[in-house]
Amino acid sequence: MPIRGGDELSVLYVDDDPDLRSLVATFLERRDDRLSVATATSAGAALDRLTADVDCIVSDYELPDTDGIEFLEAVRGEYPDLPFILFTAGGSEAVASDAISAGVTDYLRKGTGTEQYAALADRIVDAVEASRTRRQRRRHHTAIETAQEGISIVGADGRFQYVNDAYAGLYGYDPEELLGEHWELLYPDSEVEFVRSELVPAVEAEGYWHGRTTGRRADGTTFLEDHVVSTTENSELICTVRDVSDREARERKLTRLHAATRDLIEATTVEEIATLATDAADDILEFPLNGIHRYDEAVDGLVPISVSNSSRELLGEPPVLTDGLAWETFQRGEAKVYGDVREAEGVLNPDTPIRSEILLPLDEHGVFIASSTECDAFDDADVTFAKLLAANVTSALDRTAHARKLELLQERTQTLMNTSSVDATADVAVTAAREILGADLSTFHGFVERDGQQRLEPVATTDTVHEVFDSTPEYVRSETADPVTASVWEVFDDGEPAYVHDTNEYPEFVDETPARSAILHPIADYGVFVVTSTTPRAFSQTDAKLTDILASTLTTALERVDRESLLRDRTAELEAQNERLERFASIVSHDLRNPLQVAEGSLELAREIANDDDGYDGDNTADDHLDDARWALERMNGLIEELLTLARDGERIDDPEPVDLAALSETCWRSVATAEATLVTRVDRRIRADRSRLEQLLENLFRNAVEHGGDGVTVTVGDLEDEAGFYVEDDGPGIPDDDRARIFESGYSTSADGTGFGLSIVHEIVAAHDWEIAVTEGTGGGTRFEITGLTAAE
Numbered sequence: 001m002p003i004r005g006g007d008e009l010s011v012l013y014v015d016d017d018p019d020l021r022s023l024v025a026t027f028l029e030r031r032d033d034r035l036s037v038a039t040a041t042s043a044g045a046a047l048d049r050l051t052a053d054v055d056c057i058v059s060d061y062e063l064p065d066t067d068g069i070e071f072l073e074a075v076r077g078e079y080p081d082l083p084f085i086l087f088t089a090g091g092s093e094a095v096a097s098d099a100i101s102a103g104v105t106d107y108l109r110k111g112t113g114t115e116q117y118a119a120l121a122d123r124i125v126d127a128v129e130a131s132r133t134r135r136q137r138r139r140h141h142t143a144i145e146t147a148q149e150g151i152s153i154v155g156a157d158g159r160f161q162y163v164n165d166a167y168a169g170l171y172g173y174d175p176e177e178l179l180g181e182h183w184e185l186l187y188p189d190s191e192v193e194f195v196r197s198e199l200v201p202a203v204e205a206e207g208y209w210h211g212r213t214t215g216r217r218a219d220g221t222t223f224l225e226d227h228v229v230s231t232t233e234n235s236e237l238i239c240t241v242r243d244v245s246d247r248e249a250r251e252r253k254l255t256r257l258h259a260a261t262r263d264l265i266e267a268t269t270v271e272e273i274a275t276l277a278t279d280a281a282d283d284i285l286e287f288p289l290n291g292i293h294r295y296d297e298a299v300d301g302l303v304p305i306s307v308s309n310s311s312r313e314l315l316g317e318p319p320v321l322t323d324g325l326a327w328e329t330f331q332r333g334e335a336k337v338y339g340d341v342r343e344a345e346g347v348l349n350p351d352t353p354i355r356s357e358i359l360l361p362l363d364e365h366g367v368f369i370a371s372s373t374e375c376d377a378f379d380d381a382d383v384t385f386a387k388l389l390a391a392n393v394t395s396a397l398d399r400t401a402h403a404r405k406l407e408l409l410q411e412r413t414q415t416l417m418n419t420s421s422v423d424a425t426a427d428v429a430v431t432a433a434r435e436i437l438g439a440d441l442s443t444f445h446g447f448v449e450r451d452g453q454q455r456l457e458p459v460a461t462t463d464t465v466h467e468v469f470d471s472t473p474e475y476v477r478s479e480t481a482d483p484v485t486a487s488v489w490e491v492f493d494d495g496e497p498a499y500v501h502d503t504n505e506y507p508e509f510v511d512e513t514p515a516r517s518a519i520l521h522p523i524a525d526y527g528v529f530v531v532t533s534t535t536p537r538a539f540s541q542t543d544a545k546l547t548d549i550l551a552s553t554l555t556t557a558l559e560r561v562d563r564e565s566l567l568r569d570r571t572a573e574l575e576a577q578n579e580r581l582e583r584f585a586s587i588v589s590h591d592l593r594n595p596l597q598v599a600e601g602s603l604e605l606a607r608e609i610a611n612d613d614d615g616y617d618g619d620n621t622a623d624d625h626l627d628d629a630r631w632a633l634e635r636m637n638g639l640i641e642e643l644l645t646l647a648r649d650g651e652r653i654d655d656p657e658p659v660d661l662a663a664l665s666e667t668c669w670r671s672v673a674t675a676e677a678t679l680v681t682r683v684d685r686r687i688r689a690d691r692s693r694l695e696q697l698l699e700n701l702f703r704n705a706v707e708h709g710g711d712g713v714t715v716t717v718g719d720l721e722d723e724a725g726f727y728v729e730d731d732g733p734g735i736p737d738d739d740r741a742r743i744f745e746s747g748y749s750t751s752a753d754g755t756g757f758g759l760s761i762v763h764e765i766v767a768a769h770d771w772e773i774a775v776t777e778g779t780g781g782g783t784r785f786e787i788t789g790l791t792a793a794e
Helices: 018-031 043-049 068-078 093-101 115-147 165-170 189-206 245-266 270-283 309-315 324-332 380-416 422-437 463-468 483-494 541-591 593-611 622-649 661-670 691-709 758-768
Strands: 009-014 035-040 056-059 084-088 106-109 151-154 160-163 208-216 222-231 237-243 289-296 301-307 336-338 356-361 366-372 441-450 453-461 498-500 517-523 527-533 657-660 678-682 686-689 714-719 725-730 772-777 783-788
Touching: 009 018, 009 043, 009 115, 018 035, 018 115, 035 043, 035 115, 043 056, 043 068, 056 068, 056 115, 068 084, 068 093, 084 093, 084 115, 093 106, 106 115, 151 165, 165 237, 189 208, 189 222, 222 245, 245 270, 245 380, 270 289, 270 301, 270 366, 270 380, 289 309, 289 324, 301 324, 301 366, 324 336, 324 356, 324 366, 356 380, 366 380, 380 422, 380 541, 422 441, 422 453, 422 527, 422 541, 441 463, 453 463, 453 483, 453 527, 483 498, 483 517, 483 527, 517 541, 527 541, 593 622, 657 661, 657 691, 661 678, 661 691, 661 714, 686 691, 691 714, 691 725, 691 758, 691 783, 758 772
Parallel strands: 009 035, 009 056, 056 084, 084 106, 678 714
Antiparallel strands: 151 160, 151 237, 208 222, 222 237, 289 301, 289 366, 336 356, 356 366, 441 453, 441 527, 498 517, 517 527, 657 686, 714 725, 725 783, 772 783
C-alpha cells in the first residue's frame, strides 16, 4: 500500500528504455509519496543534471554511453556519499562483485510483476535515511576535528581567552604567548582597520562571518588565511583560521596555466607548442629543469625539440632517446614519477645529477620530462599540475597533427585533380596514405580481366611494401583464395569498406600478412585502396574518415582520368579524320585531276581522229589515245581504292583475334604479284590482331619490296629477339636516309606508277592496332620495317 508523510526524497532514475523509465518512475511515486523521481536516458545526461539536491540515484547496468559501474565511479568522484542503487536485468555475480567494490549502496535484480517496484522504493528510502544519518555524524566529527586546529576564543575586550596549538603555530607563537594579548597583534595595520570596520560589525549584526584575511606571523611575514568568525551569547568571538597560502598559490598557478593553454591552442606548429610548454613549466609550475622530446619515426627515437635553458646548462645538449626511463614511458604510455632516479631500473646514467623526475607520455607525439637535483622534490600537487600541462600539450599536438593531416589531404586532393593517368593518380593516393595516415604498407590494386581471369593487380605501392614483401601482392579471384585475398575481393564486390584493428584478433589472418591493422576501401569499379600498417590499432576513427575522403577523391580522380582519356582519344580520332579528309581533298584536287585531264584529253583526241577521214593524228591512232584514257582511268581507280582503304584503316581495332603470323605471311605472299621474288619466314609467333587489316599490311609491305627491290629480291619475315614484334626486310637497294622520313606520307612515291599510299596504309593499320613501326637498313643492305608493341596470343 502507498506510504505517506515525511520529507520529500529526490530520486534520479537512469535507464535508456523510455517505456520502462516512465513505468518505474510512476510506480515509485505511487508507492511512497515522499519520492520525487526525475529520469535520464544516459550516464552523461544524468551527470549533467546531478546536483547536491539529489538524494539517491537508481541506474540500469547497461547504458548507451557506458555501463553502470563506470557511471557509479564517475558519481563517486563528485559525490562519494550519495546513495547509488544498481537496478538491472543484465547483471551477474561478476557485475555485483564489481559494483560492491566500486561502492554501490544496493544491488537489485529486475524481475517480473509490480512487487519489485515496492521493494525498490523501500530500498531507496532506507538508503537515503542511512546516508542522512551518516552525514549528520560526519558533521559532528568534522566540527570536533576543526576545533582541534586553528581555533581561538576572543573576549569582549578583544583579548585571547583561548588558543589551541594549531592556531598559535600558524602565527609562530606558543599558545601561552598569545593568551591575554589583543587580536591586533596578529594582523598588519592595514588589516586591523578592515577587521574593526567590516568584520566585527558583520559578526555583531549577523552572528557569523567567513572570508579571507591577511595574518602576520611573529617574524613579521604575512600569509593569507581563511577566517571563520562567529559570536556566542556572551559576546565572545570564536575564530577558526586556516593557512590558504598554498591553495592561493595553486589557484594562481591554475589561472596562469589556463592562460598558457589558450596560447597552446592558438599555436600552429609543433615547435611553437613545445616552446610554450617548456616556458610554462619553468615560469608557472616552477620546474626549471624540463623538456619535451618528440617521437621521430625516421630515427625511431625521441628527439628533443624544446629544452629549458637550465637543463642545457646542467646536462648539456640533450641526446636522442632510444631507451631508458623516458623511452619506456613513451612505449608504455604510462606516467612515471621517481623520487630518486638512481634507484630506478633502466636509468641511462647512474651518475646523473638528476634525482627526482616526472615522466609523462604525450600519446604518440612524445614525452614531457620535468626533473630536479633534489630527491622527492615533487609533491602530489606538482604531479597534478604537470599532468594537466601534459594533457593540454597533447591536445594541442593532436589538433596540430589533425590540421596538418587536413592540409596534406587538401594538397593531395588538388594534386589528384590534375593527374593525367591511372598510374600517376594511384601513386598520389598511396603516397597520401603514408603521409597523412602513417600507412607504411599501402597499395592501390586495379581491377583487370584478362583471358577469362579476374585480378586485382598492384598499380601503385608505398616503398615499404617492396621492403616487407618478397613480391607485391596480387589478388586473383578464386574459390580457394587465401583469407587476405578473399577479404579484398569481398570489399570490391560489396562496395563497402572494411576496418581491421588488429589482424592477430582474427585467426584466419595470423601468419598470412605482415600488416597488423588495415582499412580496405573499394574504389568503384576501378579496384581496392589498401591502407595498412605494421602497427596494431594504428588507425583512429578520424583516420577512417580521412581515408573515406581520400578514397572518394581517388574515385573521382580516376573517373576524371577516364573521361579525359576518352576525350583525348576522341579528339585524336577527329584530328586524324580531319587530316585524312585534308589528304583526300588534296588527292582529289590534284592526283585525281591529272589522270582525269589525261582521260578527257585522250578521249577528245580519239573522237577527233575518229571523225577524220585518214584516222591518224600524226603517229597516233584513235586506239592509242583510248589506251591512254584507259591507263588514266585505271590510275584513278587505283587511287580511289587506296583512298577508301586509308579511310577504313584510320579506325581503331576493337576486337583483335589470335593470328599465326607465319601462316598469314605465306597466304599474303600468294596474293601479291611477286615475279621472281622469294619469301623467307623466320617467325614463330601468334599475335592478337585484326586478320583482314594485318593481311593488308603484309601485302603492302611485300608489294613495296617487290616493286622497289628489283628482280629476284628476297623478302624475309622474322621475329624481333628483344621486343614483342616482327620485321619485314628485303635485300634490294634500300631507301636513302633522306627519304625515310617521308615514306609514310600519303601520296609520296619514288615510282612513276606508284600511288604513294601503300606505306601510308601500313602506317595507319599499325596505328589502329596501337603498335609502332620503324624503317631501318636491312641485314643485307636493303630495307627493313620493324613493327613493335604487339600482344602475344595465348
